[in-house]
Amino acid sequence: MHSEKQLSTKIDANVPTAARMYDHYLGGKDNYAADRAACEQLDKVVPSTRRLAVNNRRFLQRVVRTLTQEYGIRQFLDHGSGLPTQDNVHQVAQSVDPAAHVVYVDNDPMVLVHGRALLEQDERTTVIHADMRETDAIFSHPETQRLIDFDQPVAVLFNSVFHCIPDSETDGPSAVVKRVSERLAPGSYLLMCQLVSEDAEVREFVTNFMDQATHGHWGRVRQEKDVAALFDGLEILEPGLVEVSTWRPDSEVAPRQLTQEWIEFGGVGRLP
Numbered sequence: 001m002h003s004e005k006q007l008s009t010k011i012d013a014n015v016p017t018a019a020r021m022y023d024h025y026l027g028g029k030d031n032y033a034a035d036r037a038a039c040e041q042l043d044k045v046v047p048s049t050r051r052l053a054v055n056n057r058r059f060l061q062r063v064v065r066t067l068t069q070e071y072g073i074r075q076f077l078d079h080g081s082g083l084p085t086q087d088n089v090h091q092v093a094q095s096v097d098p099a100a101h102v103v104y105v106d107n108d109p110m111v112l113v114h115g116r117a118l119l120e121q122d123e124r125t126t127v128i129h130a131d132m133r134e135t136d137a138i139f140s141h142p143e144t145q146r147l148i149d150f151d152q153p154v155a156v157l158f159n160s161v162f163h164c165i166p167d168s169e170t171d172g173p174s175a176v177v178k179r180v181s182e183r184l185a186p187g188s189y190l191l192m193c194q195l196v197s198e199d200a201e202v203r204e205f206v207t208n209f210m211d212q213a214t215h216g217h218w219g220r221v222r223q224e225k226d227v228a229a230l231f232d233g234l235e236i237l238e239p240g241l242v243e244v245s246t247w248r249p250d251s252e253v254a255p256r257q258l259t260q261e262w263i264e265f266g267g268v269g270r271l272p
């Protein structure tokens with residue numbers, strides 16, 4: 001278990017990573033041939049993944065805008081933030097209020113390099129190189145302490161990340177959510193979504209494929225009921241737990257996936 005969580009500081013262009021594959025699907029340039037080849041293989045089984053990724057990113061942006069604009073949130077802790085792209089969390093939040101604070105956490109060394117370059121001038125935003133399961137280290141990190149006041153409500157984001165970690169009583173998604181929730185002020189929000197499929201063959205194929213492709217840096221495609229269980233005890237915001245492109249869409253012509261072998265499923269919960 002421990003070795004799984006050792007942070008790699010080296011960028012290996014030959015082993016695909018979730019961050020770089022996702023970047024490729026979003027049309028980014030921070031990825032290598034191995035990442036693109038893995039996406040091509042994946043597309044043979046789950047052909048709507050590019051659309052899924054784009055919809056997932058838009059969902060994240062809508063949630064951040066909604067929480068800043070309508071729910072008064074000014075601090076965000078983003079677990080598994082990914083490579084910077086357009087309209088990153090801090091840009092969306094700070095477009096509503098320039099005083100919003102954001103802490104990004106990711107274990108991919110490339111995210112750290114690109115994130116730091118982007119954030120050099122921004123004193124209200126930082127990126128931490130950490131495993132999202134290391135709650136103590138993340139919460140006590142000097143940069144987190146500098147930017148987040150945990151006596152006030154925070155939005156904690158787990159957007160499209162739980163499928164990257166396996167089940168475990170101490171370090172699986174539900175253990176992490178419990179640990180994090182215990183540290184948050186009432187009125188804080190949790191955004192949680194992950195890749196799910198109700199088709200057992202798809203779940204098995206993709207889980208095995210990604211596990212091999214990433215050399216074990218992967219978790220599990222789960223089911224909608226597994227995501228729903230993470231929201232136990234939280235007040236779930238409207239419209240509930242859904243395929244994420246249908247969460248408060250900001251356009252009537254929002255594109256949907258043409259096929260639904262797997263989807264991003266989740267929503268936003270409030271700590272009572």
Ligand SMILES: C[S@@+](CC[C@H](N)C(=O)[O-])C[C@H]1O[C@@H](n2cnc3c(N)ncnc32)[C@H](O)[C@@H]1O
Nearest residue numbers: 019022080081082106107108131132159160164
């Ligand atoms: C699919 S991307 C999602 C990025 C972003 N949250 C979004 O939704 O646009 C998954 C991200 O989680 C990161 N990740 C995977 N496992 C992680 C872990 N154990 N700790 C921290 N970050 C992790 C990957 O490096 C990648 O950047």
